[in-house]
Amino acid sequence: MSSLPLPRGIDTHRVLELIDPDKDADGLHPTNLGRLVLRIAEPVESSLPCTPKGIIELIERHGVDLAGKHVVVVGRGTTVGRSIGLLLTRKDVNATVTLCHTGTADLASHTRTADVIVAAAGVPGIITGDMVKDGAVLVDVGVSRVTDPETGKSKVAGDIAADAVERSSWYSPNPGGVGPMTRAMLLANVVEACERKAGIR
Template identity: 60%
Template sequence: MRAPWNGPAKVLDGKATAAQIKSELAARAKALQARGIEPNLGTILVGDDPGSKAYVAGKHRDCAEIGIKSTQVELPGDVSTEDVLAKVQELNEDPTVTAYIVQLPLPKQVDTNRVLLAIDPAKDADGLHPLNLGKLVLGVNEEIDSPLPCTPRACLELMTRYGIELGGKNICVVGRGVTVGRTFGLLAGRKAVNATVTTCHTGTKDLTSHTLAAEVIIAASGQPGIITPEMVQPGAIVLDVGVSRVSQGEGKPARLSGDVADGVDQVASYLSPNPNGVGPMTRALLLTNVVEAAERNAQ
């Protein structure tokens, strides 16, 4: 029988928290600029996918908001792998570009792995280059001497800014994608955080038994409404990270949906909404990676 819980959940407002982080980054960028160092985020966008174009445009707006430069490279959707690699090499060699991203997904004819491996690890704004992930596995970037994965770091930063102590807590991550699921466990398992993380996926038997045992749930599977109220222990902290498109019928635009179903807010103690939860935080932490890279270059 469930223990009583006096809901509803408090909102983990990622939009407001991201605005606070960007204000702090603006001050750090201004200090760098006073020393003659100009942070600059580069982006490579291939094709005309509306979602990717909107996402990249948002990154450039964020740069303008905190007062740093941005460099945008756009390529047609029918380019070859070699064409994309040539642009990657240009940004690797461009001393004015601090860090950059290649917007995913890339068209089918482009070898995504070759492209991502070609990025200079020191300019990896997403924190997902194999060398940087290897440093995370080995624990050699505990002091953030290389970029960290943006979305897992955004999850941790959002909870930290709300005063949530994660040391010793049991965390269940639903989803094993490299951008969130697998990398969140690496970040939260560091001594600096000291949480115990269980990663669940399509091969997990009895998902509910794992989520009910968790004090924190990171829902990142991309399955609409997969986390229901019955799967959450009273008072747990829930972050809705997954995003998927749900059809509303012929002639109607698909709607965006998170992983957390209606009613969870009456069971959880804290809940990040979707949208305006982890999404804005991820963009803010991408900017953090850029500013931190500039600060490392300045040492």
């Protein structure tokens, strides 16, 4: 079981490729990600990336139907932004997805039209109230270390500002939201891999 990010000086790409795709708990082996690219309607019979899988499970379990929704993903990191669109645009989820990033010319023009925003930029409070439409679903996956002005201590901050949360119909904070879902999906991937090996899945 790998854990990203790996320490500096270690070639992440090389390590990922050394994992047996059949034992890939993270769902980050290139062969497994590529299988996901190629499958639009068919089941993906290998591990899916944990955080994207956890985000979709979290949203759908709370009764938000993603079919036909416009999801704007902010941030093109490996663990969320580069792969969640591949899951969201499969026929079983059927969302329309826009991927924004540091090269996006006018971020607010995209987020303002979004039914759902998945914020994974790692920029504290980058999603502000004026960038969100009323009733939007907000999922914060941004992780930044900031200094708390009251206590002077270091703490984790998300991407979504408080005034954006006020306009949302449903909100998953960070910390306290998606993190445990990632770990739950990691365990689900292990169980599913065992079931496939035992021929009972």
